[in-house]
Every structure is written in structure tokens, then in C-alpha cells.
Amino acid sequence: MDIKKYTKIFKALSNENRLEIYLKIVEKQEASFDTGDECFINEIAGCFKIGAPTISHHIKELSNAGLIFTEKKGKYLICKVNEGVVDQVSKLLKLQKSK
Amino acid sequence: MDIKKYTKIFKALSNENRLEIYLKIVEKQEASFDTGDECFINEIAGCFKIGAPTISHHIKELSNAGLIFTEKKGKYLICKVNEGVVDQVSKLLKLQKSK
DNA sequence: TTGACACTTCGATAGTTGTCAAAGTAAGAA
DNA sequence: TTCTTACTTTGACAACTATCGAAGTGTCAA
Numbered sequence: 396m397d398i399k400k401y402t403k404i405f406k407a408l409s410n411e412n413r414l415e416i417y418l419k420i421v422e423k424q425e426a427s428f429d430t431g432d433e434c435f436i437n438e439i440a441g442c443f444k445i446g447a448p449t450i451s452h453h454i455k456e457l458s459n460a461g462l463i464f465t466e467k468k469g470k471y472l473i474c475k476v477n478e479g480v481v482d483q484v485s486k487l488l489k490l491q492k493s494k
Numbered sequence: 495m496d497i498k499k500y501t502k503i504f505k506a507l508s509n510e511n512r513l514e515i516y517l518k519i520v521e522k523q524e525a526s527f528d529t530g531d532e533c534f535i536n537e538i539a540g541c542f543k544i545g546a547p548t549i550s551h552h553i554k555e556l557s558n559a560g561l562i563f564t565e566k567k568g569k570y571l572i573c574k575v576n577e578g579v580v581d582q583v584s585k586l587l588k589l590q591k592s593k
Numbered sequence: 594t595t596g597a598c599a600c601t602t603c604g605a606t607a608g609t610t611g612t613c614a615a616a617g618t619a620a621g622a623a
Numbered sequence: 624t625t626c627t628t629a630c631t632t633t634g635a636c637a638a639c640t641a642t643c644g645a646a647g648t649g650t651c652a653a
Contacts (some may be wrong), residue, residue: 402510409505410611411497418586437629449612451631456523470620470629478588485584487509487517489577509641536599548642550601569599569650595653602647609640617632622624 400461401487404480405462412445413453419465436472473487499560500586503579506559511544512552519562519573535571 408414419442423434440450452476457463464475507513518541522533539549553573556562560579565572 398510398513402508402513405513406508406610409501409508411501413499414497414504414612421587440629441651445611446613447615447630450634451629453610467619467630470628476497481587484587488520488580488583505640510643539599545639545643546600547644549601549640550599554601566600566649571600597652599628600648600649600650603645605643607640607642612637613635615633618630620628620630622627 401484403460404484407456407462408423410453412443413456414447414452415443415459416453417462420457421476424476433468433473434473435468443469496523500583502559503561503583506555506561509552511542511548514542515549515552516556519556520575523575524592532567532572533574534567535573 408417416439420434423439423467427433436450436454439483440447443450454463454465454472457474458465461477461480464477465475466475515538518538519533522531522538526532529547535549535553539546551554553564553571556573557564558578559563563574563576565574
């Protein structure tokens with residue numbers, strides 16, 4: 396088990412703004428099951444009172460931790476949740492009572 | 495939803511030694527379903543190359559985040575996982591595809 | 594009561610992190 | 624080409640964190 400990988404994930408989620416950015420991406424992705432829209436960072440950036448450089452930095456941390464995937468589309472940046480990692484995290488934390 | 499509560503939890507798990515301490519407590523608790531033993535910090539402290547003050551500090555952070563409960567038994571300290579919080583964390587991170 | 598043990602508290606310090614302003618890049622519109 | 628928009632990179636700095644040694648507290652056994 397790669398402890399470092401998980402500490403990186405938890406570190407990425409341990410900052411208030413970064414966690415909210417991540418949750419916004421999750422939210423947008425949920426909505427997209429109906430609409431088919433993608434999550435443009437541009438659209439959610441306005442919700443925060445931090446500057447563009449800081450948001451860019453946070454996105455990179457989330458991406459580095461493997462929590463999200465990013466993709467450039469013209470001048471916009473699209474983000475997607477990495478659902479596999481989220482499942483791994485849930486498993487790590489839990490007791491395996493059934494075992 | 496209380497973002498601060500969750501950032502505190504993630505921060506608690508974002509340090510390598512602290513995550514390992516938490517996982518040791520989980521492990522001990524799993525074993526205890528058979529043996530009925532409790533998790534004495536004293537016993538797991540030897541696994542780490544950090545000093546007692548640092549371990550004490552880490553335990554307090556885990557407890558403060560609500561991830562574990564602690565209890566004094568004589569001169570020993572007993573730790574238990576707060577399973578409720580772990581479930582909440584898993585729910586927070588996940589997409590609700592079924593909705 | 595003395596000593597050993599299991600922590601805890603305190604104070605210090607090196608290292609890390611979140612944020613910003615300024616400057617940079619790259620795409621698309623005019 | 625020039626301008627605007629969207630993001631990135633860089634450099635700096637204040638705030639926070641992990642760790643330690645030293646000293647402190649409380650428990651238990653001899």
C-alpha cells in the first residue's frame with residue numbers, strides 16, 4: 396500500500412478552498428449526467444475570493460494527487476473527477492468488519 | 495455541510511506518520527473483533543521512528559478531527575476508530591450517480 | 594516514598610504551504 | 624496584427640506544521 400499516495404490525496408483535500416473546488420467539480424459532473432455539460436474551471440472560479448494564480452495552483456495539486464483529470468479545450472480548462480481514486484480512499488479508511 | 499470539519503479530517507490524515515498511526519489503530523481494532531484486545535498507543539509507538547512528544551501531538555490531531563476516540567486507562571492511552579466519521583467522509587467524496 | 598513508566602506540555606526551529614502581484618503564454622475575436 | 628480572455632509561472636512572504644529536547648504530570652509497583 397502506497398502511504399505517500401494517500402497522504403498526497405488527503406493533503407490536496409485539506410485546504411478549505413481546494414476542497415470546495417473539488418466539490419464544485421463533483422457537483423458539475425453530477426449535473427452533467429443529465430445535461431452533458433463539462434466542468435470549465437472558468438465557470439466555478441467566480442465562486443471563490445481567491446485570485447487566478449491560486450486557483451491554478453490548487454487545480455494542479457488536485458490533479459497531482461490524482462483526484463481529478465484536466466484537459467485543455469481551446470483557452471478553457473476542463474476538469475473531471477477520478478472516481479477510481481475516490482473508491483480507493485473509502486476502502487483505505489474503513490474497517491473490514493466482515494473479514 | 496461543514497467544510498471546515500472535513501478539511502480538519504483530511505489535514506489529520508495528510509501527514510505520513512499520522513496516517514500510519516491511524517491505520518495501525520484501525521488494524522488493531524480489526525484484530526480485536528476476535529481477541530477483544532484494545533489498542534494501546536504504547537504498543538504501536540515502537541513502530542515509528544518519531545519521539546513520544548510527536549506521537550502525542552499526532553494522536554491529539556486525530557482525536558481533534560474526530561477520527562478517533564481516546565480514553566485513559568491507568569497510565570495507558572486507548573484509541574478507538576470513530577466509524578461514523580469515516581462513513582461521512584466516504585459519502586462526501588463520492589459522486590451520487592444513482593440520483 | 595521512591596523510582597520507573599507512559600504520556601503531555603512547552604519552547605524552539607527548520608521546513609512547508611497559501612496567497613498575491615507581476616509577468617508570461619496561448620487561443621480566439623476583431 | 625492587435626486586443627481580450629483564460630490560464631500559468633515566478634518570486635516573495637506571512638502563517639502554519641512536524642519535530643525535537645527538556646521539563647512536567649499522573650499511575651503503579653516495590
